[in-house]
Amino acid sequence: MEALKNKILAEGQAVGAEIVRVDSFLNHQIDAEFMYEIGEEFKKRFAGEDINKILTIEASGIAIAVCAAKYFGYPPVVFAKKGAPGTMGTDYYSTDAKSFTRGVASSIVIAKKFLSSTDRILIIDDFLAQGEAAFALCNLAEQAGAAIVGIGAVIEKEFQGGGGRLRKSGYRVESLAVIEKITDGKILFK
């Protein structure tokens, strides 16, 4: 997606060899208008697919998923939570995932009532790095017997291998911008 690559080059910031900071439009400050362009692009990538639920994980995935929902005919959007809050009850699917940016493993959970074996799920997230979050979301959906139609990432950091592992496991992955490497503060796209 050219507009996305241009935005990453204009506003993104490489930090070391592994981190791309895009907090001006994606995961701290949000350019809502641009999120709709991203949502529409996901619809193009998954055109013709039968999708009845969009799954993501708090927090940065939520804006993208809600904007994408508009182009998929407003299926329910479900976001996995990091840890179960006191108001959540006890009936949920749980798995562990390690956050690349926070460096800690945490339980991620989804209430059982929001996943079912008839679900055909599109997983949406902001970054695809080592794939921990995406694998965890697949795991939760599959515990419910749901089908994973595909995984959509706004930015894939190819060199961290998560996308490769997901594709090797048989998942369809669509990333709107694929970063091959970061060298001397420069972001190089595939």
Add this chain to the structure above:
Amino acid sequence: MEALKNKILAEGQAVGAEIVRVDSFLNHQIDAEFMYEIGEEFKKRFAGEDINKILTIEASGIAIAVCAAKYFGYPPVVFAKKGAPGTMGTDYYSTDAKSFTRGVASSIVIAKKFLSSTDRILIIDDFLAQGEAAFALCNLAEQAGAAIVGIGAVIEKEFQGGGGRLRKSGYRVESLAVIEKITDGKILFK
């Protein structure tokens, strides 16, 4: 907002005397189409106001803020983070807020570059209970010298006093559904 009250009565669940669970459309599963109706209603409530930024807090506020942004001409949406992730750098405003539902106090932070003294801010959140999150967001914005135009809550639990305290402090608060009390599992609106 009648449609919201009806949805709370149809899908919400009173838990004890203080908690209303609306996880089927607002804070776990999200009814994205309905979020746009909510966003439009906030625009009606704050019609004619000069607003150039929408501020919220992760995670449940994000969907609402992004949908509301559409009706306010797409100002930047900034969401405060609970704790500073490793990718965030060090230059941020910080304050403490206690989560009513999680029962723990945590630092909430916003990078300094996303707040300025020329900002005219609308704060958006899902719940207004004791007002901890709203006061914390006001505090962060005011550290930057920004003006708080108003605070929009989807659901105010009036009996927990946060809305009253905010109004007494001089803030304009617009809540789309105000719950007066919860009695014997019944949700009573004002």
